[in-house]
Amino acid sequence: MSKRKFVVKSGMIDFINFAKMIPTRKSHLENGPLTRVPATYPINELAKLNHPGKMELCVSDIIVHSDDVKSYILKSAESKKLAPFRAGQYLTIQLKIGSSLVTRPYSIASTPNDARKGFYNLTVKRVPDGFVSGYVLDNIKVGDKITAYSPEGTFVYEPIRDAKTVVGIAGGSGITPFLSLAGSIADGTCDANLVLLYGARTSKDLIFKAELDELSKNDKITVVYVLSDSKEKGYEKGFITAELIQKYAPETYSVFLCGPKAMYEFAGKEIEKLNIRKKFVRFELFSSASKANEIPGFPMDKEGLTFELTVKHFGKETKIPCLSNESVLVALERAGIEAPARCRSGECGFCRSKLVSGEVFVPSNTDGRRIADIKFGYIHPCSTYPMSDLAIKID
Numbered sequence: 001m002s003k004r005k006f007v008v009k010s011g012m013i014d015f016i017n018f019a020k021m022i023p024t025r026k027s028h029l030e031n032g033p034l035t036r037v038p039a040t041y042p043i044n045e046l047a048k049l050n051h052p053g054k055m056e057l058c059v060s061d062i063i064v065h066s067d068d069v070k071s072y073i074l075k076s077a078e079s080k081k082l083a084p085f086r087a088g089q090y091l092t093i094q095l096k097i098g099s100s101l102v103t104r105p106y107s108i109a110s111t112p113n114d115a116r117k118g119f120y121n122l123t124v125k126r127v128p129d130g131f132v133s134g135y136v137l138d139n140i141k142v143g144d145k146i147t148a149y150s151p152e153g154t155f156v157y158e159p160i161r162d163a164k165t166v167v168g169i170a171g172g173s174g175i176t177p178f179l180s181l182a183g184s185i186a187d188g189t190c191d192a193n194l195v196l197l198y199g200a201r202t203s204k205d206l207i208f209k210a211e212l213d214e215l216s217k218n219d220k221i222t223v224v225y226v227l228s229d230s231k232e233k234g235y236e237k238g239f240i241t242a243e244l245i246q247k248y249a250p251e252t253y254s255v256f257l258c259g260p261k262a263m264y265e266f267a268g269k270e271i272e273k274l275n276i277r278k279k280f281v282r283f284e285l286f287s288s289a290s291k292a293n294e295i296p297g298f299p300m301d302k303e304g305l306t307f308e309l310t311v312k313h314f315g316k317e318t319k320i321p322c323l324s325n326e327s328v329l330v331a332l333e334r335a336g337i338e339a340p341a342r343c344r345s346g347e348c349g350f351c352r353s354k355l356v357s358g359e360v361f362v363p364s365n366t367d368g369r370r371i372a373d374i375k376f377g378y379i380h381p382c383s384t385y386p387m388s389d390l391a392i393k394i395d
């Protein structure tokens with residue numbers, strides 16, 4: 001007589017095991033405590049503190065560096081703890097300017113320890129023709145309220161990824177994340193070394209020089225000032241080249257760059273010459289990529305055209321004009337539509353929206369979308385330009 005063989009599949013074993021668990025669960029439930037489930041758990045409260053979404057802040061002081069550069073000391077307007085951050089991260093503030101509702105990211109110049117003490121320092125430098133920087137510098141005063149989103153950003157020192165020494169390349173207000181990093185190295189909350197190459201036209205254009213000189217008394221921090229337009233004693237003259245980086249950098253280092261567009265273009269090429277491993281190179285990309293016609297690949301036959309943008313948002317539908325030379329996000333803000341945004345450079349994904357119909361131009365250097373998002377028709381409005389009438393859906 002032949003014996004039949006039973007094959008027990010793994011799914012069946014799972015089912016048998018699950019069935020065995022049922023009586024045990026039942027008895028746990030029957031014999032469990034009668035206390036109610038709490039309305040909230042400590043872990044949820046901690047998550048809310050770390051990621052509050054929006055924060056209402058109040059300008060408690062303004063430090064005037066010049067007519068074109070000011071530091072705003074911001075405290076909670078609601079006597080709450082401030083959201084923590086890591087040196088190098090930014091705050092995105094939201095402002096109502098006329099009928100526009102705009103956002104701008106600013107790197108936090110103060111340290112994470114300062115946030116624990118109750119304040120952030122945002123330093124704003126006037127951008128020629130800048131819509132927001134000019135408004136902030138000329139209008140914001142002590143006592144004003146400002147809405148900000150939780151700190152964000154990946155321009156941070158990661159001990160697991162980075163070399164022990166960071167070579168920081170800064171220009172203009174791009175010094176702010178490095179000031180925060182230097183401060184946190186000096187106060188012992190960040191275990192790294194910093195070699196900072198800070199470029200400016202003349203010594204008068206250096207922001208935070210006194211603070212940086214003080215911080216550079218720490219053995220772990222070296223600050224080198226590089227002046228392009230003037231020769232002065234104690235300063236390097238010229239631009240931040242590969243040779244200059246090699247002159248001050250140790251054998252192994254990570255390189256972080258934050259500065260104006262011209263610096264990205266020049267120093268970015270110099271960094272390439274150094275053949276540094278990709279994981280050791282970080283760029284902070286705060287570019288309000290609004291002048292599309294200057295971006296390589298922009299279809300010049302569409303320059304200066306105005307299209308109609310249909311926005312489906314929160315159950316409403318609004319039709320607004322949208323210029324081909326301006327990002328979709330700028331069109332939304334101009335119309336006073338509250339659109340989610342943080343980095344404004346295509347990277348963070350906060351503005352991710354569904355493109356329902358129409359043609360767009362997305363510059364390849366700021367296309368931070370995931371492959372699946374591209375496939376299923378999502379765009380980042382901050383780095384997307386209309387090439388026809390469009391319809392988008394904002395969730």
Ligand code: FES
Nearest residue numbers: 342344349351382
């Ligand atoms: S705001 Fe960050 S991707 Fe658009």
